[in-house]
Amino acid sequence: MVLDEATGPQGAEALIADGDYLGREAVVKIRPPKGYRLPVLDSSIRASRTRNEARIMHEARAAGVRTPCIYDIDLKECTITMERISGDLVKNHLDSHPEDAPRVCRMIGETIARMHTARICHGDLTTSNMILHDDSICLIDLSMGCTKAEMEDIGVDLRLLERAFTSAHTELEESFGVLMDSYYSHVDNPAAIRRKLDDIRNRGRYT
Numbered sequence: 001m002v003l004d005e006a007t008g009p010q011g012a013e014a015l016i017a018d019g020d021y022l023g024r025e026a027v028v029k030i031r032p033p034k035g036y037r038l039p040v041l042d043s044s045i046r047a048s049r050t051r052n053e054a055r056i057m058h059e060a061r062a063a064g065v066r067t068p069c070i071y072d073i074d075l076k077e078c079t080i081t082m083e084r085i086s087g088d089l090v091k092n093h094l095d096s097h098p099e100d101a102p103r104v105c106r107m108i109g110e111t112i113a114r115m116h117t118a119r120i121c122h123g124d125l126t127t128s129n130m131i132l133h134d135d136s137i138c139l140i141d142l143s144m145g146c147t148k149a150e151m152e153d154i155g156v157d158l159r160l161l162e163r164a165f166t167s168a169h170t171e172l173e174e175s176f177g178v179l180m181d182s183y184y185s186h187v188d189n190p191a192a193i194r195r196k197l198d199d200i201r202n203r204g205r206y207t
C-alpha cells in the first residue's frame with residue numbers, strides 16, 4: 001500500500017489518505033488515537049467503529065446498494081482500505097448543478113429505499129456522505145449505521161436526512177420532495193414509514 005499524506009478536517013474522527021492497493025486506486029480511512037480517552041477504552045471504541053463500518057458497508061453492498069469495495073481492514077491500527085470512488089460528492093454536485101437535482105434526488109431516494117428494505121440504516125445520511133459515480137449513488141461513511149433496523153431506526157435515518165438536506169440545500173426544497181416520493185415508491189410499506197417520520201418530527205417539536 002502506497003500512501004499520500006492523510007488529510008481530514010481538524011477535529012474529525014477519521015482521516016482519509018489516497019493511495020493504491022495492489023495497483024488499484026484506494027483510500028485508507030484511518031481513525032487516529034484520541035489522547036483525551038483512556039488508552040484501552042480508546043482502542044476499543046476505535047476498533048469497534050472500524051469493524052462496524054466495514055460490516056455495514058459489506059452488508060449494504062450485498063443488498064445491492066453501491067458502497068466502496070473493502071480491500072483490507074486492520075483492527076489494531078483501526079484502518080479500512082477501500083476502493084476509491086471517482087466522482088463528485090453529491091453535496092458539491094448539487095451546489096454546482098442545481099438543475100440536475102431532480103434526477104439525482106430520484107436516485108438518492110431509490111438507493112436509500114433499497115438500503116432500508118434490507119433493514120440497514122446509514123446513521124449519517126448527508127449529501128457529503130454520497131458520491132455521484134457513473135450515474136449511481138455510492139454511499140460512504142457508514143460507521144454510525146446499523147443492521148436489523150426497526151421502523152424507529154428507519155424513521156430516525158430519514159429525519160436526519162431531511163434535516164441535513166434542507167439545511168445544506170435551502171434552495172432545493174422541491175427536489176427533496178422528489179427524493180421522498182422516489183423513496184416511498186420503492187419501499188414496501190410507505191404509509192407506515194410516513195407515519196413514523198411524522199411521529200418523529202412531532203416529537204422533536206414538542207419535547
Ligand SMILES: Nc1ncnc2c1ncn2[C@@H]1O[C@H](COP(=O)(O)OP(=O)(O)OP(=O)(O)O)[C@@H](O)[C@H]1O
Pocket residue numbers: 008012013014015016027029068082083084085086089128129140141142143
Ligand atoms: N471510498 C472513497 N472514495 C472516494 N472518496 C472518499 C472515499 N471515502 C471517503 N472519501 C472522501 O473523504 C471524505 C471523508 O470521508 P468519510 O465521510 O468517510 O469520513 P468522516 O466524515 O471524517 O468520517 P466519520 O464521520 O466516520 O468520522 C468524504 O467526504 C469523501 O470526500
Ligand SMILES: [Mg+2]
Pocket residue numbers: 128129141
Ligand atoms: Mg463523512
